[in-house]
Amino acid sequence: MTLNTQRGSKSPLRRRASTPLPRPGAPAATAQTEPGHPQLGYSSSEPGGRAAAPRGSWSSESSGSSSGCWEPQYRVVLLGDPGVGKTSLANAFAGVQERDLLEQHGEVAYERTLSVDGEETTLLVIDAWEPERRGEESWHRSHCLQVGNAYVIVYSITDHGSFESAAELRIQLRSMRQAEDIPIILVGNKSDLVRCREVSVEGKSLQNHVPSLSPCPVSVPVSPPRVPCRGFCCAPGAGDASGAVPPPCPPLAEARACAMMFDCKFIETSAALQHNVAELFEGVVRQLRLRLEGKEAGAHPASVHRRKESLTKRARRFLDRLVARNSSKVALKVRSKSCHDLSVL
Numbered sequence: 001m002t003l004n005t006q007r008g009s010k011s012p013l014r015r016r017a018s019t020p021l022p023r024p025g026a027p028a029a030t031a032q033t034e035p036g037h038p039q040l041g042y043s044s045s046e047p048g049g050r051a052a053a054p055r056g057s058w059s060s061e062s063s064g065s066s067s068g069c070w071e072p073q074y075r076v077v078l079l080g081d082p083g084v085g086k087t088s089l090a091n092a093f094a095g096v097q098e099r100d101l102l103e104q105h106g107e108v109a110y111e112r113t114l115s116v117d118g119e120e121t122t123l124l125v126i127d128a129w130e131p132e133r134r135g136e137e138s139w140h141r142s143h144c145l146q147v148g149n150a151y152v153i154v155y156s157i158t159d160h161g162s163f164e165s166a167a168e169l170r171i172q173l174r175s176m177r178q179a180e181d182i183p184i185i186l187v188g189n190k191s192d193l194v195r196c197r198e199v200s201v202e203g204k205s206l207q208n209h210v211p212s213l214s215p216c217p218v219s220v221p222v223s224p225p226r227v228p229c230r231g232f233c234c235a236p237g238a239g240d241a242s243g244a245v246p247p248p249c250p251p252l253a254e255a256r257a258c259a260m261m262f263d264c265k266f267i268e269t270s271a272a273l274q275h276n277v278a279e280l281f282e283g284v285v286r287q288l289r290l291r292l293e294g295k296e297a298g299a300h301p302a303s304v305h306r307r308k309e310s311l312t313k314r315a316r317r318f319l320d321r322l323v324a325r326n327s328s329k330v331a332l333k334v335r336s337k338s339c340h341d342l343s344v345l
């Protein structure tokens with residue numbers, strides 16, 4: 001997608017999340033949810049609190065913690081290779097299914113107010129990332145890497161190359177935003193395509209691969225023998241013409257371990273099935289809040305959150321740590337587990 005990211009653009013689209021979006025030639029959206037548009041999650045999203053912004057309507061001017069009521073509270077930038085499902089995730093976030101309708105107007109930013117844990121937060125989800133092209137100005141890419149208050153790095157679980165790109169993006173972000181503690185969530189999308197999986201989450205590979213994951217992702221086995229996906233195995237339960245079901249594509253890497261090494265959160269989603277999409281964006285909100293709370297308290301964010309944890313969780317964490325002391329494998333598992341929990345730091 002191309003984008004005119006003019007600095008200083010005073011777009012009328014920077015507005016309250018619930019303000020209807022004027023679209024050229026289209027009537028303004030009402031506060032009602034349009035029929036057929038799914039909600040993001042079941043409990044937390046405000047109906048009608050969604051809108052899409054056209055190209056050029058976001059800039060680095062709006063501040064994530066800004067209290068200005070016409071500014072989005074937080075900018076969440078989607079990164080990742082082409083075709084991994086960034087737009088589909090953004091559409092799911094926005095509660096819009098008619099992808100063509102959106103593309104017609106070239107929207108790249110979607111604003112929505114979410115109610116998470118009883119509190120409202122507005123996210124502006126920016127889907128403007130473009131792949132690197134030879135000899136092309138990289139200003140747009142660096143702009144994307146600079147404007148986000150949080151990042152969602154998407155890869156497709158059926159495309160190992162996109163996982164490698166995700167790892168590279170994490171490194172780029174780290175070097176560009178070194179001093180900042182910004183939430184980064186690694187997202188393995190297309191989790192519905194189970195039989196074409198090329199990137200594993202956990203299991204045997206965790207033990208086999210993690211010791212060699214330093215520094216990740218360079219030592220992640222990046223070019224293992226790939227079993228080419230023959231297409232028909234992509235549909236869960238589907239077989240070929242003879243009715244024989246082909247063997248599943250083998251898992252080749254360890255996403256959770258990579259997230260752990262990269263110090264970011266990890267979740268698998270299916271934009272197609274709307275699986276974990278609400279959890280993803282609610283997780284982004286929680287990650288942002290945790291950092292804000294930490295800053296406000298002037299303390300280490302982890303200690304602030306610990307107070308909020310339930311007794312059971314704290315007890316479990318304590319026991320985990322106790323056991324972990326005696327076993328490096330368990331320690332790894334414990335750390336790796338927290339990568340999955342988007343409600344803790």
Ligand SMILES: Nc1nc2c(ncn2[C@@H]2O[C@H](COP(=O)(O)OP(=O)(O)OP(=O)(O)O)[C@@H](O)[C@H]2O)c(=O)[nH]1
Nearest residue numbers: 081082083084085086087088189190191270271272
């Ligand atoms: N099965 C399945 N297909 C998906 C999923 N998410 C996206 N797709 C499909 O993957 C293709 C690419 O999705 P997009 O959302 O356009 O991917 P993108 O990352 O925005 O791609 P670019 O716009 O080229 O950067 C489309 O055909 C989607 O329907 C998913 O969770 N499961």
